[in-house]
Amino acid sequence: MTDTTPVFHLEPEVLLAYSAGSLDEANSVLTATHLALCPRCRHEVARLDAVGGILTTQLAPTALASDALTAVLARLDEVPSPVEDKVAAAIDDETRHWVPEPLRHYIGTSLSALPWKRRGFAIHELPLSLGAGSVRASLIRTGGGAALPAHSHDGVETTLVLRGAFRDDSGRYARGDVSTATSADDHRPVADPDDECLCFSVIDGSLRLTGRFGRLLNPFIRI
Numbered sequence: 001m002t003d004t005t006p007v008f009h010l011e012p013e014v015l016l017a018y019s020a021g022s023l024d025e026a027n028s029v030l031t032a033t034h035l036a037l038c039p040r041c042r043h044e045v046a047r048l049d050a051v052g053g054i055l056t057t058q059l060a061p062t063a064l065a066s067d068a069l070t071a072v073l074a075r076l077d078e079v080p081s082p083v084e085d086k087v088a089a090a091i092d093d094e095t096r097h098w099v100p101e102p103l104r105h106y107i108g109t110s111l112s113a114l115p116w117k118r119r120g121f122a123i124h125e126l127p128l129s130l131g132a133g134s135v136r137a138s139l140i141r142t143g144g145g146a147a148l149p150a151h152s153h154d155g156v157e158t159t160l161v162l163r164g165a166f167r168d169d170s171g172r173y174a175r176g177d178v179s180t181a182t183s184a185d186d187h188r189p190v191a192d193p194d195d196e197c198l199c200f201s202v203i204d205g206s207l208r209l210t211g212r213f214g215r216l217l218n219p220f221i222r223i
């Protein structure tokens with residue numbers, strides 16, 4: 001594995017929303033997983049957390065419930081349950097290598113054991129139960145050199161590369177990089193030829209395929 005510092009980062013507004021705790025679950029997991037791979041954004045979130053802490057201390061104090069301290073101390077004593085140990089043991093080295101926490105926790109098993117759904121030649125998708133409303137989260141796994149169908153979408157598509165790399169009109173995205181595409185983009189990502197590409201994708205809004213095969217492929221991505 002060649003771990004390099006990411007070149008493409010999350011938008012500042014996303015980091016601010018993450019720090020404020022106002023992101024939805026799927027985007028929070030994606031952000032936290034990018035932070036695991038990106039010292040620059042970790043530093044920025046720490047800075048935002050510090051600012052948030054100062055603002056919080058300037059607000060009027062609120063009385064805590066009488067058992068609040070006991071509850072917090074009890075949480076510190078919590079140890080992983082036998083079930084969690086069993087899940088951890090089921091995750092193979094490949095998955096540990098490529099999938100950082102907290103995303104690994106949500107997957108809960110090895111990449112090879114997941115029920116991937118075929119979405120085209122050398123393209124597989126694993127929908128994750130993280131999305132709510134119009135938010136959809138999934139893992140996308142493509143073979144080296146594979147091209148995803150050209151598409152645009154009504155919302156924002158955020159893609160975090162976990163393994164390999166892909167290119168589109170806006171650049172080349174490798175491990176740790178985040179691609180943010182809006183409804184104005186109509187892109188056709190192509191994976192680098194020398195390795196498979198594994199991405200974590202969160203789409204807020206509904207996909208709308210364009211291009212030659214768009215109409216054909218639409219049913220396969222459950223629009």
Ligand SMILES: [Zn+2]
Nearest residue numbers: 009010038041
């Ligand atoms: Zn970053």
